[in-house]
Amino acid sequence: MAEVLVYVDHVDGAVRKPTLELLTLARRLGEPVAVALGAGAENTASALAEHGAAKVLTHDAPEYADYLVVPKVDALQAAYEQVSPAAVLVPSSAEGKEIAARLAVRIGSGIITDAVDLEAGDEGPVATQSAFAASFTTKSRVSKGTPVITVKPNSAAVEAAPAAGAVEALNVSFSDKATGTKVTGRTPRESTGRPELTEAAIVVSGGRGVNGAENFAIIEALADSLGAAVGASRAAVDAGWYPHTNQVGQTGKSVSPQLYIASGISGAIQHRAGMQTSKTIVAINKDSEAPIFDLVDYGVVGDLFDVVPQLTEEVKARKG
Amino acid sequence: MSLRIVVTVKYVPDATGDRHFADDLTVDRDDVDGLLSELDEYAVEQALQIAENADDAEVTVLTVGPEDAKDALRKALSMGADKAIHVEDDDLHGTDAIGTSLVLAKAIEKAGYDLVVSGMASTDGTAGVVPALLAERLGVPQVTLLSEVSVEDGVVTGRRDGDTASEQLQAQLPAVVSVTDQSGEARYPSFKGIMAAKKKPVESWDLSDLEIDADEVGLEGAWTKVETATERPARTAGTIVKDEGEGGKQLAEFLAGQKFI
DSSP states (O other): OOEEEEEOOEETTEEOHHHHHHHHHHHHHSEEEEEEESTTGGGGHHHHHHTTOSEEEEEOOTHHHHBOSHHHHHHHHHHHHHHOOSEEEEEOSHHHHHHHHHHHHHHTOOEEEEESEEEOOTTSOEEEEEETTTTEEEEEEEOSSSOEEEEOTTSSOOOOOOOOOEEEEOOOOOOTTTTSEEEEEEEEOOOOSSOOTTTOSEEEEEOGGGOSGGGHHHHHHHHHHHTOEEEEOHHHHHTTSSOGGGBBSTTSBOOOOSEEEEESOOOOHHHHHHHTTOSEEEEEESOTTOGGGGTOSEEEESOHHHHHHHHHHHHHHHHO | OOEEEEEEOOEEEOTTSOOOBOTTSSBOOSSSOEEEOHHHHHHHHHHHHHHHTSSSEEEEEEEEOOGGGHHHHHHHHHHTOSEEEEEOOGGGTTOOHHHHHHHHHHHHHHHOOSEEEEESOOSSSOOOOHHHHHHHHHTSOEEEEEEEEEEETTEEEEEEEOSSEEEEEEEESSEEEEEOTTSOOOOOOOHHHHHHHTTSOEEEEOTTTTTOOGGGSHHHHOSEEEEEEEEOOOOOOOEEEEOSSOHHHHHHHHHHHTTOO
């Protein structure tokens, strides 16, 4: 059976959910072989084995943390040369896309980014992507070389599929380009205790209508009652009310949760680009003409300062 | 010695227009007005600021695209860039990201450079991989997705805000930089800038100038193939209620019905 290389996104050995989703997709194409790099790489093995990894190739070196991107490209290339896979799958994070792109050039392959689904085809994997602010869906494949494909979070269900997950040390020799960009400082982002925006099943977002940084507390309260991530429109971020890392839209994150709740967001194309593929969409807005209402499964025309707290209380009451 | 900055820019269909695919499944450029990709304005801005802070610098804007793509160059020139290069060739129609990076890299090498500045992604393709591809092809450091950037004594430094951490980066020139929309508001062209831009040089190069074979690029030479493009069906109209004091409760009822609570 053909092997499929899966690049593992993990934090000190804790495998992030999009990688487990990748394993689900990889199993449609062949036998998953995972590549885990950096501190804690070996600790990823049990979670990866549980979700279908036949092998886990690991390597740790200070270069992964001390230099940007290239050491990881060198390692993934080493894994590629060792395994000769039928495809290489990488999570669609900012870094994941950069690693995948550089690998593609090195191995003479085409690349598809931000796939939202993947299936086996006669001429190789067929990737589904969203285009033009998700107003189109395309199906594409890589036509030269070994397909390198990055996949967005929430594109597949995490499935238990126990496999051997045999850990093997990967042999990596870094290229002279590996140390080109030095990471001279790193400030970890403070944890909010909420789910990661792109991985969350429910996202609650606030926009211009929230009208001030201090008012985001009511958006956060609703999010916490639902166990949701918090998002913000570009207007709210540009106004300095909420961090850019939480921005949903064309120049921020693109999310595809089970439920998206937009509060005080008009729904400009810039925002729709980042949330239009959500399964269920709900909006609260004062303006009944707001374009967001064209997208919703359920909309409330009203003042978010009345509706959102009432909803939060009701959710809490129902959850007991 | 002058600091040579090359800014890569893209001419894209206006995102607020009714964007769609042409019959050959490439981006349709005829029915929607084009413009300089908004995210590239930030790259032009940062390049101009770096140039203003250098003793002697020259900013060249570079695009690969059809005839109309000159509009994007003109906009960047009116913001203050010194000169422009337009790579235009009928054989380029349908080129994908890997092919585009090949053309850009050859053009950047031909132009001569110390620093390449790109936007974080285009607003039409949105992949955001071209800066990394350029660094790979040019064999120089990649210092990408910066929300802050500066250049001093042949060293580029910047801040990259990631999902889990904010990183300070440093590399020797020559290097490829990309900047995000958080890097600072782009300036508007002044009237004087617009007038001056009309007189600034725009060079045109084709594939033979870059010694690239036609079969390495274009739709036929692409490394990926779009097989189908389907318009997403409009979402079916949902229920919309007016809040008359019970809006939050009604919404909770809907969410409970959908098993979210």
